[in-house]
Amino acid sequence: MDLEYLLQLILNGLFVGSFYGLVALGYSMVYGIIKLLNFAHGDIYMLGAFSGYTLLTIGAGVIGGQASIIVLVVIMLIAMVLTGTIGLILERVAYRPLRSAPRLSVLITAVGASFALEYGIAVSFGPNPRVYPVGLGNESFTIFGARLTYAQLAMMLIAVALMVGLDQIVRRTRSGRAMRAISQDPKACLLMGINVDSVISRTFFVGSALAGAAGVMSGAYYGKIDFLMGFIIGLKAFTAAVIGGIGNLRGAVLGAIVLGLLESFGTAWLGSEWRDVFAFGFLILFLTVRPTGLLGERVTERV
Amino acid sequence: MSTDRTNRPEQPNASATNRTAPDAVDASAFVNAVDNRGDTKVALAGSGLAPGKPRKVSPVSRLISHPWFGLVIVALAVALPFIDSRAYTIRISTDALIFVMLAVGLNIVVGYCGLLDLGYAAFFAIGAYTSGVLTTTFGWPVIATIPCVVVAAVIGGLLIGGPTLRLRSDYLAIVTLGFGEIVRITANNLEFTGGPNGVFGIPDFGDFGLRADIATYWIVTVVVALAVLASARLGRGRLGRAWRFVREDEDAAEAMGIHTYKVKFAAYVTGAIFGGLAGVLFAVHQTAISPPSFNFLYSALILMAVVLGGMGSTPGVVVGAVIIALLPELLRGVENWRYFVFGVLLIVLMIFRPQGIWPHRVGETPAKVRRKPMREDDVEVVP
Amino acid sequence: MTAPARIRTGSGEKASWLLEVDAMTVAFGGVTAVDGLTFVVNEGEVLSVIGPNGAGKTSAFNCITGFYKPTGGRVRLDGTDITGMRPARIAAMGVARTFQNLRLFGELSVLDNVRAGMHVRIKQSAFDAILHTPRYHRSEQEATDEANRWLDFVGSRGNRYNEVRNLPYGEQRRVEIARALAREPRMLLLDEPAAGLNHNEKEQLLDLLRRISDLGTAVVLIEHDMGLVMQVSERIVVLNYGKEIADGTPTQIRSNPAVIEAYLGAGDDVEEEAEKIAGLSDDQVFGQGEGEQA
Numbered sequence: 006m007d008l009e010y011l012l013q014l015i016l017n018g019l020f021v022g023s024f025y026g027l028v029a030l031g032y033s034m035v036y037g038i039i040k041l042l043n044f045a046h047g048d049i050y051m052l053g054a055f056s057g058y059t060l061l062t063i064g065a066g067v068i069g070g071q072a073s074i075i076v077l078v079v080i081m082l083i084a085m086v087l088t089g090t091i092g093l094i095l096e097r098v099a100y101r102p103l104r105s106a107p108r109l110s111v112l113i114t115a116v117g118a119s120f121a122l123e124y125g126i127a128v129s130f131g132p133n134p135r136v137y138p139v140g141l142g143n144e145s146f147t148i149f150g151a152r153l154t155y156a157q158l159a160m161m162l163i164a165v166a167l168m169v170g171l172d173q174i175v176r177r178t179r180s181g182r183a184m185r186a187i188s189q190d191p192k193a194c195l196l197m198g199i200n201v202d203s204v205i206s207r208t209f210f211v212g213s214a215l216a217g218a219a220g221v222m223s224g225a226y227y228g229k230i231d232f233l234m235g236f237i238i239g240l241k242a243f244t245a246a247v248i249g250g251i252g253n254l255r256g257a258v259l260g261a262i263v264l265g266l267l268e269s270f271g272t273a274w275l276g277s278e279w280r281d282v283f284a285f286g287f288l289i290l291f292l293t294v295r296p297t298g299l300l301g302e303r304v305t306e307r308v
Numbered sequence: 309m310s311t312d313r314t315n316r317p318e319q320p321n322a323s324a325t326n327r328t329a330p331d332a333v334d335a336s337a338f339v340n341a342v343d344n345r346g347d348t349k350v351a352l353a354g355s356g357l358a359p360g361k362p363r364k365v366s367p368v369s370r371l372i373s374h375p376w377f378g379l380v381i382v383a384l385a386v387a388l389p390f391i392d393s394r395a396y397t398i399r400i401s402t403d404a405l406i407f408v409m410l411a412v413g414l415n416i417v418v419g420y421c422g423l424l425d426l427g428y429a430a431f432f433a434i435g436a437y438t439s440g441v442l443t444t445t446f447g448w449p450v451i452a453t454i455p456c457v458v459v460a461a462v463i464g465g466l467l468i469g470g471p472t473l474r475l476r477s478d479y480l481a482i483v484t485l486g487f488g489e490i491v492r493i494t495a496n497n498l499e500f501t502g503g504p505n506g507v508f509g510i511p512d513f514g515d516f517g518l519r520a521d522i523a524t525y526w527i528v529t530v531v532v533a534l535a536v537l538a539s540a541r542l543g544r545g546r547l548g549r550a551w552r553f554v555r556e557d558e559d560a561a562e563a564m565g566i567h568t569y570k571v572k573f574a575a576y577v578t579g580a581i582f583g584g585l586a587g588v589l590f591a592v593h594q595t596a597i598s599p600p601s602f603n604f605l606y607s608a609l610i611l612m613a614v615v616l617g618g619m620g621s622t623p624g625v626v627v628g629a630v631i632i633a634l635l636p637e638l639l640r641g642v643e644n645w646r647y648f649v650f651g652v653l654l655i656v657l658m659i660f661r662p663q664g665i666w667p668h669r670v671g672e673t674p675a676k677v678r679r680k681p682m683r684e685d686d687v688e689v690v691p
Numbered sequence: 692m693t694a695p696a697r698i699r700t701g702s703g704e705k706a707s708w709l710l711e712v713d714a715m716t717v718a719f720g721g722v723t724a725v726d727g728l729t730f731v732v733n734e735g736e737v738l739s740v741i742g743p744n745g746a747g748k749t750s751a752f753n754c755i756t757g758f759y760k761p762t763g764g765r766v767r768l769d770g771t772d773i774t775g776m777r778p779a780r781i782a783a784m785g786v787a788r789t790f791q792n793l794r795l796f797g798e799l800s801v802l803d804n805v806r807a808g809m810h811v812r813i814k815q816s817a818f819d820a821i822l823h824t825p826r827y828h829r830s831e832q833e834a835t836d837e838a839n840r841w842l843d844f845v846g847s848r849g850n851r852y853n854e855v856r857n858l859p860y861g862e863q864r865r866v867e868i869a870r871a872l873a874r875e876p877r878m879l880l881l882d883e884p885a886a887g888l889n890h891n892e893k894e895q896l897l898d899l900l901r902r903i904s905d906l907g908t909a910v911v912l913i914e915h916d917m918g919l920v921m922q923v924s925e926r927i928v929v930l931n932y933g934k935e936i937a938d939g940t941p942t943q944i945r946s947n948p949a950v951i952e953a954y955l956g957a958g959d960d961v962e963e964e965a966e967k968i969a970g971l972s973d974d975q976v977f978g979q980g981e982g983e984q985a
Contacts, residue, residue, distance in 0.1 A: 042478040102659045110658045112424045117654025124648035278497045285486035293471035538821045545820025546813045556796035565782035565811040
């Protein structure tokens, strides 16, 4: 294995990892705050792709066939607001009424939400894959012999910008402080006069918006979207969140990068048909060895 | 905890005593009040009990839990080929019965023990493939594959349950989801499982001089009836009670000396065996199996049957499974709408009727329990 | 054994130690909830553990029953080291407990709740249950009879065949105690059994505690109700800030300056409690319930 090939694998891994990271962040945020595994999160990513698709189709006449990065970013921001709102509504309608219900009920609700979103899209857009009306250029450059397209580079930069932005929100703003506080002790927060419901809503908004951004980017990059596209990436994002330590945001990004790299190397080693088996097998192995994740703290869940 | 302290009725003679001394200082009363309020307002998702409203048992629920009802259904199922022996009727009835067995098996995991398994089709696949490969490639008779199917299902259960049952229950949900994918993709990629084409030409149990599909139908009927009976009886015994204890409150169960990990494991592995055996029936019935039959959608449909019928209620789950299995036959061509409605229905059920449509009857029938009232001083249990 | 010499046993004739807690420490992150706690429980005695809120009482309970792993020190049951064992094993060895906030199996019947305590003793395999063997019928019948006996023992009057969560709060408390008793424990740990009970129910609890003690079961009690504690306990251990500050008979504890200091110094809301400890006369403490009602 020569060095250029190795570098190419690393770049591929980082690129895929940045997608996983954006979705994993939402997973991890929601889990961190209300200990809910939002199965529908992968489908929010799918909704992002479809919102982008719809917006681009509407605006196709204005934009023309070849979208610039700036147009794509604008579309992405609108799609983020849309998916964020959908996430917020989802929490309001499906999860909030069950805040104090048994965990099993909540998990089943999340499965139901995932189903409803997937087949809701299948009903309204048809079950066949859709082709994104715009494509991104294929121009590429080489660094040390590895090939990277400008589109890939741009997307990785956008992903990094969003992640840094989220990190700043969570660490610097009042909302972020409230989120961290709720993840520590929701009861105490209620007593301290924090509007817990609104903070949870905001968390769903932000997490869903990030997934939506990833959806638009993947639609534009891969060119094809379908209503089940969120299923596997939801699982992968969860894997990433677990590897990093679920509930830990920097961990989620780290886990996503690790997973991206693992997949990249695993694919090179075993062939792409084994990629998903490799990833989920690794998840099971990882849970056996270190269930708290790379950056997670020991969780004592007791009386 | 949602035990509402305001529910506590005043003792009738409390006012009569009318003490002047203040009730003993209960420094924790304020904290408790806050705790209670806090729990209902901002509890973490899934940390409470369901609200304590007394359940009314619906007449349908009462009817289908009656022992006679089961006998009538079995009799009807056995008599079906005499009533309508069209190949189509026999085929969809066999499908529905196999689906009942899957639902009853998943009910052990989800309904009795409260563990969410989202990859239950994986065990179904393991059973079907083990049986299919052994019969076609190695020429075994179907009956002889059953021990291997059980072993394979148990190994699958150990691999997934081992690491994840120690963790929070939600990890199990998503790991089983991943496991379902692993099994399906593996079957799709491997050579000896036939790749995307799957395994075909699986022999049946033998026709015993009858029409082949009817012979299979009757064998399936008997196996499924026994499985339903076994799962119902398991649920009422010592192990079944332990499953329910774990579902209700793991800590309290531990405090009573119940090894919760082992108990959960037993549920998971029992469910795996049910799934594996259903897979054998499926392989024999279909004579050909391929990976797409075992996707997540299928696992979700089984779960839907369990939730719809009423988690933990065997009769309810059986009815739920029959409905879910036969519905597509009635609603041909609108699959996507159907799944959309399923998704919405799951949410609506969990919010408004988490116990399902025909819930488990909690009440024991006092008539069956011989009660010997004893005076307090009769208790001679010396620890 | 490393039983410390400073332990003053309330009732001298009972020599055998059932439980030995030796320098037990529990820390959560930076907070030390229990700090070098040492005490013993004698066979069959009634011991109360008291102290202001946050003194580490429940943490100590959770350590003894295996729900927390102590960060330091040992716990021995009848000479056997049980430190860090699984709660189920400790329970199977004869330690039963109740929880501060009721932890019943809400959706199960009252009888099933009590049967939980008998789980480790019911002789029945999964195959017995599937095949409905005579052994299955026998063991189920025995379990039901015994559950009924324990419910009678605690004086439960509610419907036993329906969901336990439909019972009134006081009844649920009783069922929880019946469930723990059904474990046939050598030692019963009760975490604030009187919390939320009215005066009458407290009187009944007092009577129940005495009858449990008569069975020969050691009872360890965490309780804020000083009246109850003083009446029922043979010995009292006082905790503050995770440390033991006193150990002795009710009379000794009442006059112990460290205890009064702890309660008075802890803040306004517990002052009353301290006055109660200090102020109760012997008659009040040891007198019967009727005396108090006069």
